[in-house]
Structures are given as C-alpha cells and as structure tokens.
Amino acid sequence: MIRNWIPPCHIPSKAIRQLSNDVESTHNLSNNWASLITDKDTIDEITQKLVSQDLLCFLKSKGSVCNVELLKRLYEVFPSDYVQELQEKDIADCMEALLGLCVSKYGYRQGVKLIDRINLTTFQATNGSPPAQLGDHLYQATPLPQILKLTPHKIKLARSRCGNLAAVESKLNYKFKEPLYLLEALTHASFEELDACYQRLEFLGDAVLDVLVVFHAFNKKYEYDQGQLSNLMSAMVCNTTLSKVSTKLQLHKSVLYDSPVLYSTLARFYSNFSESELEEWCNDLSLDRVFIDKVDDSIDDDEISTINLDNKIVETPKILGDLLESVIGAIYLDSGEDLDTVWRVIWPWFEHFYDNYSTNPPKNPRALLYEAYPGGIQKETVKYSEDSLKYIATVSISKGVQDVKSIDFMTAGYNKEVALEVSFCRAWHYHVNCILAKKTDQNNAANF
Numbered sequence: 001m002i003r004n005w006i007p008p009c010h011i012p013s014k015a016i017r018q019l020s021n022d023v024e025s026t027h028n029l030s031n032n033w034a035s036l037i038t039d040k041d042t043i044d045e046i047t048q049k050l051v052s053q054d055l056l057c058f059l060k061s062k063g064s065v066c067n068v069e070l071l072k073r074l075y076e077v078f079p080s081d082y083v084q085e086l087q088e089k090d091i092a093d094c095m096e097a098l099l100g101l102c103v104s105k106y107g108y109r110q111g112v113k114l115i116d117r118i119n120l121t122t123f124q125a126t127n128g129s130p131p132a133q134l135g136d137h138l139y140q141a142t143p144l145p146q147i148l149k150l151t152p153h154k155i156k157l158a159r160s161r162c163g164n165l166a167a168v169e170s171k172l173n174y175k176f177k178e179p180l181y182l183l184e185a186l187t188h189a190s191f192e193e194l195d196a197c198y199q200r201l202e203f204l205g206d207a208v209l210d211v212l213v214v215f216h217a218f219n220k221k222y223e224y225d226q227g228q229l230s231n232l233m234s235a236m237v238c239n240t241t242l243s244k245v246s247t248k249l250q251l252h253k254s255v256l257y258d259s260p261v262l263y264s265t266l267a268r269f270y271s272n273f274s275e276s277e278l279e280e281w282c283n284d285l286s287l288d289r290v291f292i293d294k295v296d297d298s299i300d301d302d303e304i305s306t307i308n309l310d311n312k313i314v315e316t317p318k319i320l321g322d323l324l325e326s327v328i329g330a331i332y333l334d335s336g337e338d339l340d341t342v343w344r345v346i347w348p349w350f351e352h353f354y355d356n357y358s359t360n361p362p363k364n365p366r367a368l369l370y371e372a373y374p375g376g377i378q379k380e381t382v383k384y385s386e387d388s389l390k391y392i393a394t395v396s397i398s399k400g401v402q403d404v405k406s407i408d409f410m411t412a413g414y415n416k417e418v419a420l421e422v423s424f425c426r427a428w429h430y431h432v433n434c435i436l437a438k439k440t441d442q443n444n445a446a447n448f
Contacts, residue, residue, distance in 0.1 A: 104215070146195075146197075147184055162182075165254075176331075185323070187255075188262065188319070201325075202325045203329070205324075211339070216343070217233065232357055235287060241353055243317070244284070245324055252270075283352065289315055315418055365425045369431065372431055373397055376397060379424075380396075392411070394411075395424050407430070
C-alpha cells in the first residue's frame with residue numbers, strides 16, 4: 001500500500017512532508033493508540049486526546065482507517081498546517097487519469113463500467129436504474145438512422161436516393177450495410193425533402209474522432225508530454241485539417257441542401273482554386289484557416305492598405321469539417337460501434353497529416369507571430385466608422401522589434417473574430433514573404 005501518495009502537481013505543506021518522511025517508525029506506534037479515538041467521541045474528547053498524543057502518528061494512522069464522518073470531525077480540530085487540501089481540479093485530474101488508465105488498458109466499454117461504479121450518470125443510469133450490465137454494447141441497441149422515423153413515403157424517397165451514394169462509398173473505401181446512415185450524414189438542415197440532418201451524427205463523429213486520435217497518439221508517442229499530445233490533437237482535428245480531408249473525399253459534391261447562402265459560400269470558396277491548386281491545398285500542412293492575397297515583397301510599408309472582407313471568402317467553410325465528422329459518426333454506427341473498423345477506414349485519410357504533425361506539430365499564424373515578435377505585437381478591434389455593423393481589426397508589429405518599424409495590418413468585416421484572424425495572417429505572411437525573404441537575400445549576397 002502506498003502511504004505517502006501525493007496527487008500530480010500537488011505541493012504538500014511542510015508538516016505533511018514531515019509526516020511522509022518516516023512512515024514505518026510512526027506506523028506501529030500509531031496503530032497502538034489509534035483505537036483511542038472512537039466514532040462516538042465528541043470533538044472536545046478528540047481534542048483532549050490530541051493534546052496527549054503525537055499528532056503526526058495520529059494523522060498517519062487515521063488517514064486510511066477512519067470513516068468519512070470521523071474524518072470530517074477531525075478536520076475541524078486539526079491545525080491548518082497538518083491538513084492537506086486538494087482543489088476540485090486536482091481531484092478531477094486524478095479521476096480523468098484513472099479513467100484514462102482503465103480505457104487504455106481494458107477498452108472504452110470498461111471505462112463506462114468504471115463511470116457506473118462511481119455513480120456518475122451514463123447511458124443506462126439516466127432513469128435511476130442500477131449500474132448497467134453493458135454486455136457488448138454501450139447502447140441497449142445501436143441507434144437507427146433518423147430517416148427511419150419518418151413517414152413511409154419519405155423513407156421510400158430516401159431509399160431511392162441511396163443509389164447515388166456508390167461513388168461516395170468508393171471514395172470513403174467503406175460499403176455501408178445501412179446506406180441511410182450515409183444519406184443522413186450528407187443531408188443539410190435546409191434540405192426539406194427529408195426531415196433529417198447531419199448534426200447529430202456530426203456530434204457523435206466529433207467524439208469518435210477525438211477518441212481514436214488520442215488512442216493512437218497516446219500509444220505511439222510515449223515520449224510526448226500532455227502539452228505535446230494536446231498540440232498534436234489540436235492540429236489533427238481542427239477545422240482546417242478536417243476540411244482538407246473532406247475536400248479530398250469530395251464530400252462537398254454530395255451534400256444535399258437547399259440554401260442559396262450555402263451554395264454561394266461553397267462556390268466562392270472553391271473558385272479560389274484551380275484543380276492543381278486545390279490538390280496542393282488538400283496536402284498542405286499549414287493550419288491557416290483564412291486566405292489572403294500574397295504580399296508582394298517589393299511593397300512599401302506605407303502601401304499596406306485596409307482589406308474589406310465584403311464579398312470575399314477568406315475562411316474555410318465550417319460545413320466541410322462538419323460533413324467529415326458526420327460521416328465518421330455514420331461509419332461508427334453502421335459498423336456496430338466498432339472503433340477498430342472506424343480507425344481502419346479513416347486512418348488512410350489522416351495518415352499524411354499525422355506523420356508530419358507528430359514529428360513537428362504545427363502552430364497557427366497567431367502563435368507563430370507572437371513567437372517571432374515577443375512583446376512586440378499589439379491587437380485591437382473597434383467599430384468601423386463607415387459602417388456601424390462592421391468591425392475593424394488591427395494587428396501591429398511594434399517599432400524596434402527585429403529592426404522593423406511599426407506596421408499596421410487592418411481588416412474590416414462583420415465578423416470581428418474572422419477580421420482579427422485575417423489581420424494576424426496578413427502580418428505573418430508579410431513577415432515570411434517580406435522580412436525573412438529580404439534577410440535571406442541579404443545574407444546570401446554577403447556570403448557571395
């Protein structure tokens with residue numbers, strides 16, 4: 001038994017450290033007098049006994065044999081130096097670590113059983129029933145496609161559309177036993193012909209993808225700490241990466257929708273690329289989620305103008321990542337909730353990104369800019385004077401940092417977060433294409 005266990009990242013008090021230093025010498029003594037404190041003792045009686053006995057011995061023995069109520073009573077009379085308090089987050093982190101150990105060693109179904117054992121609500125516990133006998137499935141039965149809950153006429157209509165999904169299945173390299181799962185995964189809420197939508201499957205697929213990526217990284221990258229695993233995870237499941245995979249699978253060509261806005265969004269986004277450029281973007285490893293015009297390396301600082309985002313597509317459409325997650329959710333249910341099957345199907349989609357990201361997890365332009373100019377970046381978002389519904393976001397590279405005078409990158413748009421993101425991207429691209437390029441040319445000329 002470990003008698004001096006300390007929770008991760010917890011620093012014990014001096015008294016607690018003293019208590020932990022000499023375990024065996026105090027253990028026998030404490031066992032002899034531990035029986036002096038009984039459940040029936042009042043607080044005054046406990047206090048009197050504490051006065052006549054070695055408090056450290058008492059603490060050492062009572063830590064493992066007292067019931068909860070007695071420990072609460074003892075807490076009221078202990079000097080604060082002898083009480084080791086844990087924050088809620090410490091306890092939560094320990095429980096997450098315990099759950100992670102259970103899942104990594106015995107599988108996620110055993111993890112759910114563990115949650116049942118500690119009386120946290122799970123799928124079967126929502127009605128107050130005792131811990132579930134899970135058997136082979138987390139669900140009592142695998143949920144059916146939403147479409148099967150519609151009228152017979154709409155089900156028949158949906159079945160008639162499934163014949164057009166063969167090309168999608170070929171791209172996915174997965175044959176659906178129940179193609180209605182895939183049809184639901186590709187149906188936008190605006191498509192009124194079917195009273196179904198991909199959003200529930202997207203919610204499920206997001207969780208499934210997270211679990212699979214975490215499992216793979218955890219088992220393959222033993223040398224990575226929590227921060228490195230987090231960076232790898234973020235890069236793998238961010239909308240930019242998912243959108244590239246989704247585009248490569250051509251899911252945008254198969255989605256069912258009846259929304260002029262969505263049509264315009266997708267059409268204008270893909271109009272930015274030629275066929276070869278689109279293929280190049282799908283394999284690109286940067287995490288840029290916005291697109292800006294290339295900065296001419298001959299540009300003068302005074303010529304950097306404000307970009308207005310009207311009628312410009314600068315952000316990767318979120319629906320692309322959503323579609324991929326919904327398809328993953330559909331494969332999970334269609335395969336009988338078999339995570340191994342899902343991983344075998346989706347690994348080829350992500351292998352290119354994982355192999356590169358796991359070696360050197362990328363960072364977004366904002367993080368890169370802060371690293372390049374520590375303490376030299378200023379940002380501001382204010383209302384646009386010419387249009388009260390717009391914002392103008394400014395990112396400034398401060399004067400004197402890396403021999404660069406103060407340069408402002410200003411972007412106006414209705415979405416202030418997107419406008420700010422574009423300003424950061426413009427600043428970073430300027431840094432790469434102008435500042436670094438010029439320094440490289442100067443160094444090459446000097447060496448020559």
